[in-house]
Amino acid sequence: MSEKQVNPALRGALEYGPIILFFAAYTFLKDQSFMVAGTEYSGFVAVTAMFIPVLVVTTLAMWKLTGHLSKMQIVTLVLVVGFGGLSIWFNDExxxxxxxxxxxxxxxxxxxxxxxxxxxxxxxxxxxxxxxxxxxxxxxxxxxxxxxxxxxxxxxxxxxxxxxxxxxxxxxxxxxxxxxxxxxxxxxxxxxxxxxxxxx
The missing domain is CATH 1.20.1300 (3 helical TM bundles of succinate and fumarate reductases)
Incomplete structure (x- = not known):
């Protein structure tokens, strides 16, 4: 199955949007801490928790639009969810x-x-x-x-x-x-x- 063509601007937004949002959120929240269920999380860990679903959504959107995901995109998503999840679970950036x-x-x-x-x-x-x-x-x-x-x-x-x-x-x-x-x-x-x- 051939990959469907996507508007270059939209593709760029889906590919680079998550990391830009991560940088922006970290810039604003890096000096803050968040208390969740009695555990205090740093701004970095909080931003990581926000980054994971954003990347999942943009990756699924890319797959929906193109009908294709590269092996690199799949591996990146798996590792982000895995290592990001560990950072959140153990509260360790x-x-x-x-x-x-x-x-x-x-x-x-x-x-x-x-x-x-x-x-x-x-x-x-x-x-x-x-x-x-x-x-x-x-x-x-x-x-x-x-x-x-x-x-x-x-x-x-x-x-x-x-x-x-x-x-x-x-x-x-x-x-x-x-x-x-x-x-x-x-x-x-x-x-x-x-x-x-x-x-x-």
Missing amino acids: RFFKMKPTMIYLLFAGLLGFGLMRGESYLEAVMDKALPLEREGWMLLTKRLAIFFLLLAVANEAIWRMMSTDAWVNFKTFGLPAATFGFFMSQAGLFKRFGSDEEIS
Whole structure:
């Protein structure tokens, strides 16, 4: 079943809206605490509790509109619900901060496993978006696996050694900027290994 086309502005709002709302809510509530059933929760944990249903709703809306969810979207949703739920259950923000590390380690591991088998799992999920020759896919997959490992290390270092404010800024702005920068830096690879079926 092919994916239905969605207005780019709406797609962007569904994909990036939750993290922007998380940042905005954290900015306003970070210094507050909330008493629920006799337990005091920090502003960060409270915002995490709000973020989870927002992400669930936007992910379901994307699925409803397009008829398709990528493996990355599904895994991200599962880990957000899982680690976010642990943060709320144990009233410990560290679980939610670990979530990006788990996501990037998982994707790096999957890509690395595919490479060891001589395959590019990245090609399997992005072939239509990025038409590349096989050599290009293998090289891009290797670079992306290393990039994910570096992001996992960076996330661990920042949440363990820096303030929560620094981590929220890193998650909201640093991670998307790093991802954008990575793909922009691969322009030479795309040009060298890009396939063009119309060329005889």
